[in-house]
Amino acid sequence: MVAEERIDGRFGAYGGSYVPETLVAALEALAVGAQAALADDAFLATFAAELSSWAGRPTPMTRMHRLGESMGVELWLKREDLAHTGAHKINNAIGQALLAKRMGARQVIAETGAGQHGVASAAACARLGLPCRVYMGAVDVERQAPNVQRMRLFGAEVVAVSGGDATLRAAIDEALRDWVSDPQASYYLLGSAVGPHPYPWLVRELQAVIGRESREQIMQQAGRLPDLVVACVGGGSNAIGMFHPFVGDQTVELVGVEAGGKGPGLGEHGASLCAGKPGVLHGTYSYLLQDADGQVQETHSVSAGLDYPAVGPEHAMLLDSGRARYLQASDAEALAALEDLCAMEGILPALESAHAIAAVRKLAVERPGAMVLVNCSGRGDKDLGILAAQSQAAAS
Numbered sequence: 001m002v003a004e005e006r007i008d009g010r011f012g013a014y015g016g017s018y019v020p021e022t023l024v025a026a027l028e029a030l031a032v033g034a035q036a037a038l039a040d041d042a043f044l045a046t047f048a049a050e051l052s053s054w055a056g057r058p059t060p061m062t063r064m065h066r067l068g069e070s071m072g073v074e075l076w077l078k079r080e081d082l083a084h085t086g087a088h089k090i091n092n093a094i095g096q097a098l099l100a101k102r103m104g105a106r107q108v109i110a111e112t113g114a115g116q117h118g119v120a121s122a123a124a125c126a127r128l129g130l131p132c133r134v135y136m137g138a139v140d141v142e143r144q145a146p147n148v149q150r151m152r153l154f155g156a157e158v159v160a161v162s163g164g165d166a167t168l169r170a171a172i173d174e175a176l177r178d179w180v181s182d183p184q185a186s187y188y189l190l191g192s193a194v195g196p197h198p199y200p201w202l203v204r205e206l207q208a209v210i211g212r213e214s215r216e217q218i219m220q221q222a223g224r225l226p227d228l229v230v231a232c233v234g235g236g237s238n239a240i241g242m243f244h245p246f247v248g249d250q251t252v253e254l255v256g257v258e259a260g261g262k263g264p265g266l267g268e269h270g271a272s273l274c275a276g277k278p279g280v281l282h283g284t285y286s287y288l289l290q291d292a293d294g295q296v297q298e299t300h301s302v303s304a305g306l307d308y309p310a311v312g313p314e315h316a317m318l319l320d321s322g323r324a325r326y327l328q329a330s331d332a333e334a335l336a337a338l339e340d341l342c343a344m345e346g347i348l349p350a351l352e353s354a355h356a357i358a359a360v361r362k363l364a365v366e367r368p369g370a371m372v373l374v375n376c377s378g379r380g381d382k383d384l385g386i387l388a389a390q391s392q393a394a395a396s
Ligand SMILES: *Cc1c(COP(=O)(O)O)cnc(C)c1O
Pocket: 087, 088, 089, 116, 191, 192, 193, 232, 233, 234, 235, 236, 237, 238, 239, 305, 306, 350, 352, 353, 377, 378, 379
């Protein structure tokens, strides 16, 4: 899978491992264990079998006839919304849970913001009989009650974190503290292509199934490679999983779409690559939203999954090298794109995924008639409460 590549956790100037001494040995053991697993045909076969028989892969590739025509492009959607638990996150969760088991971990620790990664982790751990503890900000526990209920049904212990901002950043700090206390017995299951080495590489390898399937499906169904491949970018895992198998195809333009939120002011969006500067957060060197003094900024997005002040280091490298480019879609543009996909294609996408669809309208102006492949990273059932609140606010 990764034979010729030197795996040192660096993506150009980015990546690396900036962690307290107490975590160095655990991360080194994880890097060794992960490389051995991903080079082991038996492990890869078990992973592939779980993806197909339990997680519902391969997910389909669907031509969007009506929406594509309305935009003036040939539009295809990769349907991660149809994966088990409703998003791409399950690919990474079951892959890492299998790795935890292989490495002899007695329990899994995870953190979650909106709860999607927590649900995927809890489901994967239930499947493999691993105890799972999920740290979640107290504010998020309140806001995301259905996901908390799902995690508990899957047997996970959900710990509400009331310190700090009581959201994702505080939950990550608390999960790391737990891991440091017993890094031998615990496996830390990180949810995106962020954090210290080996996570950005490991998560990309586990998510690259999205791009590999897509490449095969588009060749089969459309007869050629797409002109553009588009995905939303929060931490960057669905996008890097989609992009990676296309990086060598110079005719394929790669476009990541960040949360433009309410506007360009600091604190109003989550566009780390478009508006940030390089710095270190949660153990990795990458683009960050920070003020002039280097203080990490609050973020805003209508979609919880894009509401993070940093981004995976491989995207930082792809930005600097020019191999990929990154745009923003605002809250309003994402909501409009979500409504379009519902009305014209009968698909309710996650608000995160709707950002990628929204960007196609802008790209269609530059490249009329282009063949565009968009990763629909998840389904939008989880967002019905937010959608109801939005339409109420619009009506009043
Ligand atoms: C979590 C999530 C995202 C953002 O995470 P990435 O690591 O950037 O992929 C995007 N879409 C959905 C549906 C999500 O649940």
